[in-house]
Amino acid sequence: MSLAAGIEFGPSLRRIRAMLLRHLYLLLGSWPRLLDLVYWPTVQMILWGFITQFLVGRSSWVAQASGVFLSAVLLWDTLFRGQLGVSLCFLEELYARHLGHLFVSPLRPAELVLANFTVSFIRVLIGVGGASLLAVPIFHFSLIGALGWALIPFFAVMMLFGWAIGLIIAGLVLRLGLGAENLAWAAIFFIQPFSAVYYPIATLPEAVRWFAWMLPSAPVFEGMRAILVENRFDAGLFGYALLILALWLIAAAVVFILLFQSARRRGLLLQSGE
Amino acid sequence: MLDDAKLLAAAPQEAMPLSGEPPAILVEGLSKRYGEVVAVEDLGFTVGRRRTVALLGPNGAGKTTTMAMLLGLLAPTSGTIRILGELMPKGRHKVLPRMNFTSPYVDLPQRLTVLQNLKVYAELYAVPRPKERIAALAAALDLEGFLNRPFGRLSAGQKTRVLLAKALINEPELLLLDEPTASLDPDTADQIRGHLEAYQARTHATVLLASHNMGEVERLAHHVLMLKQGRLVDQGSPADLLARYGRDDLEEVFLDIARDRRRPDGRESA
Numbered sequence: 001m002s003l004a005a006g007i008e009f010g011p012s013l014r015r016i017r018a019m020l021l022r023h024l025y026l027l028l029g030s031w032p033r034l035l036d037l038v039y040w041p042t043v044q045m046i047l048w049g050f051i052t053q054f055l056v057g058r059s060s061w062v063a064q065a066s067g068v069f070l071s072a073v074l075l076w077d078t079l080f081r082g083q084l085g086v087s088l089c090f091l092e093e094l095y096a097r098h099l100g101h102l103f104v105s106p107l108r109p110a111e112l113v114l115a116n117f118t119v120s121f122i123r124v125l126i127g128v129g130g131a132s133l134l135a136v137p138i139f140h141f142s143l144i145g146a147l148g149w150a151l152i153p154f155f156a157v158m159m160l161f162g163w164a165i166g167l168i169i170a171g172l173v174l175r176l177g178l179g180a181e182n183l184a185w186a187a188i189f190f191i192q193p194f195s196a197v198y199y200p201i202a203t204l205p206e207a208v209r210w211f212a213w214m215l216p217s218a219p220v221f222e223g224m225r226a227i228l229v230e231n232r233f234d235a236g237l238f239g240y241a242l243l244i245l246a247l248w249l250i251a252a253a254v255v256f257i258l259l260f261q262s263a264r265r266r267g268l269l270l271q272s273g274e
Numbered sequence: 275m276l277d278d279a280k281l282l283a284a285a286p287q288e289a290m291p292l293s294g295e296p297p298a299i300l301v302e303g304l305s306k307r308y309g310e311v312v313a314v315e316d317l318g319f320t321v322g323r324r325r326t327v328a329l330l331g332p333n334g335a336g337k338t339t340t341m342a343m344l345l346g347l348l349a350p351t352s353g354t355i356r357i358l359g360e361l362m363p364k365g366r367h368k369v370l371p372r373m374n375f376t377s378p379y380v381d382l383p384q385r386l387t388v389l390q391n392l393k394v395y396a397e398l399y400a401v402p403r404p405k406e407r408i409a410a411l412a413a414a415l416d417l418e419g420f421l422n423r424p425f426g427r428l429s430a431g432q433k434t435r436v437l438l439a440k441a442l443i444n445e446p447e448l449l450l451l452d453e454p455t456a457s458l459d460p461d462t463a464d465q466i467r468g469h470l471e472a473y474q475a476r477t478h479a480t481v482l483l484a485s486h487n488m489g490e491v492e493r494l495a496h497h498v499l500m501l502k503q504g505r506l507v508d509q510g511s512p513a514d515l516l517a518r519y520g521r522d523d524l525e526e527v528f529l530d531i532a533r534d535r536r537r538p539d540g541r542e543s544a
Contacts, residue, residue, distance in 0.1 A: 014400055022394045029386075101382065270380065
């Protein structure tokens, strides 16, 4: 009789915790990795902080809502770091030629995904949270002070959208191997211009505005500007963001499952690695 | 000229269990094709409980592909697999906690220490009293001197012992070993074989072993499955194969089959 515990149905918290432990050992055992988490969000925050200081005396729009760029860059980084956190968890397993062991263990793909989402959340808290805290002494800017309670739903939508994109990229990496590695770093920047991070959707050419409205990030940034410029929370806009987000999450889950099944058919789960 | 299929049918099959419990592995009509390429063709065999069975064959014979399908890592094109009585891959989550696997082609995270890796796998397999289990494995496999060293900084022999510890962490009823002593020096390889013998004797686990080391197979295996070009071409106990091919060691039998030199009745091939 083996030592393993009896058969369980549904996700196991113990197995999710095991995968969390695996990534925390890696993260906490390396100060360069920890530093890297905070470094880029902080650099971005400082850059946009100075741009804001420069523009605040020259633009009445910026003067009216001086936190608009800093809020935007920190929310955008939540999306980017959320996606990167999920994609990198899968890449780490590929680099280590480790997937074969994981997929013959009792760990289920859904548990692996949930663990990677949790790791991504921790990475965002450290990275974007750290940069947000540093913005207080450097630019006297508080993200919570600027957006109030609306920060929580905005943060959640950006994080979940990042996970959806991260899951699609993870599926592509499983199916295509490390040849698709660059997607983890670059793919999200394709949607940045259409997400209307630093300008209203109306700034985009009319022919591509439909695409902006297909992204949950665009209505979130519109909603953020509504709070900062007009001092109002646009519930309709946020409801629309939730609807589009739900569609993205469903599509990401379907794409990941199809790519995972394809990888299993082709024997790529055992042969993964460089 | 004798018919290959008749010879194979006449070859001694792996003994079926008497207790009525399902065999550890039951494979019927298993095939795997990648487009035009046939990796495994119409494979059928049984591995009884508490047996050590070796899967032999030249490179590209389909050994790793077969193991991957048994583990549920690879979807077969056709055929059925039952592991510990459960239909795969449908029942994989029922049997995966009761089995384990190691291969030189799959690693553990390089930057995690040996202890951290074993802790993660003890959690994944929900091993009761993981500290005690890891301590026992570390003592048995002589890992104590490098438990706190990153896996990536170990020698090939140390890595193989750690991978074996990972494969034994849940004390599996079914252990699948893909080339467990590949690239090891004779002393380390002998130690690994000793550990496997001791484990099998203590737990009565079933072991399926893919190996290119014929001495290892003669020492460990009760039964041998010979694969060639994705097909099962012969099987029997090591002693039975030696007798039927009229050879003194399994390496000669292996070459007879790989090079079509001699037939199972001991006659030279035309």
